[in-house]
Structures are given as C-alpha cells and as structure tokens.
Amino acid sequence: MSKLSEQDIEKKLLRFPDWEYFDNAIHAEFEFDNFRDCFSAMSRIAFECEALNHHPEWTNTYNILSISLSTHDAEGVTEKDFKLAEAIEMIVEVQE
Numbered sequence: 001m002s003k004l005s006e007q008d009i010e011k012k013l014l015r016f017p018d019w020e021y022f023d024n025a026i027h028a029e030f031e032f033d034n035f036r037d038c039f040s041a042m043s044r045i046a047f048e049c050e051a052l053n054h055h056p057e058w059t060n061t062y063n064i065l066s067i068s069l070s071t072h073d074a075e076g077v078t079e080k081d082f083k084l085a086e087a088i089e090m091i092v093e094v095q096e
C-alpha cells in the first residue's frame, strides 16, 4: 500500500476531527471515565487490529489512550491507517 501525500492526509483528516498528522503518522488521544472503560475500548480495538492485520503504537495512562498510526512498510501514512482510525472511532464513540 502506497504512502499518502501530506495533502491527501490533511484532506482525509477533515473527516477525522480527533486526529492530527505529525512525525509521519496520524495521532489521537481519547479520554474515558475510568481505566475500566479505557481498557475495554483497547480490547475491542485490539480485535479490530487483528482483523485488519494493522496495529497501533499506543500508550495508556489510567483513563487516557494515546494512539499513533502509520504503515511501516510504506514509511508513512496509508489508507490502512485511515481504515483502522475509522474502526477505532466507531469503538470509542460508544464508550468514550
């Protein structure tokens, strides 16, 4: 899958207000009510990652989940990252 141009990424990000582009990846931070809700969302996201064979760089601190998405092979952001970002949004929307 080929790396998207910065212009294409910024255009796509208009539909992803939680996400921003820097350091060759797209990033989002989500806040939940507590650790339980946060980790539950992470578990759901993990299943999607396996289904898509695409995996985030992420960190969790109590109720905060920080996610970065890029495609290693392409050394940048591809459609795959947006596909996973969309799945993450669907999961987080109902739980955040």
Ligand SMILES: C[C@H](O)[C@H](O)[C@H]1CNC2=NC(N)=NC(=O)C2=N1
Residues within 6 Å of the ligand: 053, 054, 055, 056, 057, 069, 070, 071, 072, 073, 074
């Ligand atoms: C071998 C396997 O297909 C690759 O390592 C996959 C797995 N998950 C991945 N996840 C992400 N975010 N980027 C990749 O390039 C990637 N590659």
